[in-house]
Amino acid sequence: MSxxxxxxxxxxxxxxxxxxxxxxxxxxxxxxxxxIDDLLRELRMKTPDEIKRxxxxxxxxxxxxxxxxxxxxxxxxxxxxxxxELLSEHEIMQQAHAQANGIVTTAARQAQEILDKATIEANNxxxxxxxxxxxxxxxxxxxxxxxxxxTAANYEKTMGALIQYRDLIQSNIRAxxxxxxxxxxxxxxxxxxxxxxxx
Numbered sequence: 239m240s241x242x243x244x245x246x247x248x249x250x251x252x253x254x255x256x257x258x259x260x261x262x263x264x265x266x267x268x269x270x271x272x273x274i275d276d277l278l279r280e281l282r283m284k285t286p287d288e289i290k291r292x293x294x295x296x297x298x299x300x301x302x303x304x305x306x307x308x309x310x311x312x313x314x315x316x317x318x319x320x321x322x323e324l325l326s327e328h329e330i331m332q333q334a335h336a337q338a339n340g341i342v343t344t345a346a347r348q349a350q351e352i353l354d355k356a357t358i359e360a361n362n363x364x365x366x367x368x369x370x371x372x373x374x375x376x377x378x379x380x381x382x383x384x385x386x387x388x389t390a391a392n393y394e395k396t397m398g399a400l401i402q403y404r405d406l407i408q409s410n411i412r413a414x415x416x417x418x419x420x421x422x423x424x425x426x427x428x429x430x431x432x433x434x435x436x437x
Contacts, residue, residue, distance in 0.1 A: 241291075243374050246281045250381055253277065266388065274385060281378060295367045299360030306356035310349025317345040 253274065257267035320341055324334030 241374075242284045243281065243378075246277060246284060247374070247377055247381070250274075250277050250281070266391070269385070269388060278382065278385070285375075285378070289371055296364045299364060302356045302360050303353070306349075306352045309352055310345075313345040313349055314342070317341040 254267065254269075257269055260266040260268055317338070321334070321338030324338055
């Protein structure tokens, strides 16, 4: 089952695909700020939970290793008990000694194999969890960066269009007034121009 972060990323991609293209543009779209803010807000809230879940997987490494150590110790303890029982029989002392050494050697080898396997599995879990988290954060970074660029471009184009409309309106006003009236234009019209240019 996919995580909530993956679902949110899918929803973001679907939302972007469903947005209408901007007039006369093949690469720009019209984005509803409230909709994309809602998706980004939920993604921001869910990301720490996902990271904690994979940190928990990583922390299980110690549990895996402890379990392996316990199994290895149990094998060694069993071998030691068996060795003691064999050595307690005087007539088969030599045979018991040889068998005991073999059991202890086998138990130690098996214990090492269990520890090695557990270590490899724990390291694999840690790498997978880290890679998954890194990939999700990289995808999120691309989406947010794209949203920032789109918003900035739209703002600049909107301001440019508003300034052109204002200039056209002022030009029309001047065209309607006699020359003597133009000399009496209030100074604050020029102040308005300055304020808009500085935005």
